[in-house]
Amino acid sequence: MKQVTTLFLKVAVIFIGIPVLALCIFLVPELGNLAAKLLPQFAYIKYFVFIIFYASAIPFYFALYQAFKLLRYIDKNEAFSDLSVNALKKIKNCAITISTLHVLALPLFYLFAEKDDAPGVIFVGLVVPFASLVIAVFAAVLQKLLKEAIDIKSENDLTV
Numbered sequence: 001m002k003q004v005t006t007l008f009l010k011v012a013v014i015f016i017g018i019p020v021l022a023l024c025i026f027l028v029p030e031l032g033n034l035a036a037k038l039l040p041q042f043a044y045i046k047y048f049v050f051i052i053f054y055a056s057a058i059p060f061y062f063a064l065y066q067a068f069k070l071l072r073y074i075d076k077n078e079a080f081s082d083l084s085v086n087a088l089k090k091i092k093n094c095a096i097t098i099s100t101l102h103v104l105a106l107p108l109f110y111l112f113a114e115k116d117d118a119p120g121v122i123f124v125g126l127v128v129p130f131a132s133l134v135i136a137v138f139a140a141v142l143q144k145l146l147k148e149a150i151d152i153k154s155e156n157d158l159t160v
Helices: 002-038 045-075 082-104 106-116 120-125 127-159
Strands: none
Touching: 002 045, 002 106, 045 082, 045 106, 082 106, 082 127, 106 120, 120 127
């Protein structure tokens, strides 16, 4: 049963990565061109868009890789190990990096909102940083709980 659930989660991790890859291939260049059109006085803003979104894709895929490794540790009955704690720590750091990069892009959303007179665009720009911040907090909590469980397990192994 455990193998089936981890297989399902591994497939889900792969399917999470596919839409982000499609966004990076198709949507990011369009967003960069749109930014250059909307703000012709800042034509170089297109490269800022490319840097922010492509740079945030790198820690995203690294975090997916760490999640995949975490699922492999569960398959091998190594879930309660320092390897799992380190994987959760790396996922937390990746989520913080993504959140920081997208917060840096918030002025761009402000410029779009001001140009189109649509203040809701700023809230759309807050979705990714907020979601990745939630993931970072969740990973930090899991990391702490797992570390405490490992410590308790090692204490019990020493007393027996």
